[in-house]
Amino acid sequence: MSRQVARSRTRTKINPALRAGETNKLNRHWRTLFLDKLAETSNVTAAAREAGINPGRAYKIRREEPDFERQWHAAVVEGYEHLEMELLARLRDGEAKDGPKFDNGAALRLLALHRDTMSREHGQRRNLDARAARAIIDMKLEELRQRVIARQSADDLGTPAQ
Numbered sequence: 001m002s003r004q005v006a007r008s009r010t011r012t013k014i015n016p017a018l019r020a021g022e023t024n025k026l027n028r029h030w031r032t033l034f035l036d037k038l039a040e041t042s043n044v045t046a047a048a049r050e051a052g053i054n055p056g057r058a059y060k061i062r063r064e065e066p067d068f069e070r071q072w073h074a075a076v077v078e079g080y081e082h083l084e085m086e087l088l089a090r091l092r093d094g095e096a097k098d099g100p101k102f103d104n105g106a107a108l109r110l111l112a113l114h115r116d117t118m119s120r121e122h123g124q125r126r127n128l129d130a131r132a133a134r135a136i137i138d139m140k141l142e143e144l145r146q147r148v149i150a151r152q153s154a155d156d157l158g159t160p161a162q
Helices: 030-041 044-051 055-064 066-093 104-113 115-157
Strands: none
Touching: 030 044, 030 066, 044 055, 055 066, 066 104, 104 115
């Protein structure tokens, strides 16, 4: 999952306690690393470890930067979608006897707890898709209207329309 992080953003002040365990120089792509791992695992600690940051840094930035908060939310929703697909695959295909054991009941309970969040997110995506489709249709109708006006003007003047 590739994420685009805005270049022009205000810098959030991070106090020293939220830097514990971090290297002196952060990877400049830590946000992308964090969000990708969060989408993969739904685990903030694992995502922070992957990005080389203290989890507290991520929480602070989520609180203070609306764009990052939206990206975080999208990553969590994607993580639940992954969990849902993994659970579905295990239920359909079964689990290897000698492989790791998963608590399918716990996964189902977790998905049920977040069903409303997922429904809202899917609804928002559909609304955005519908709005985008309406905008495209409106734009095309306006182009057609302009062509008709140009053709009528050309007919009135006796010149060919472009």
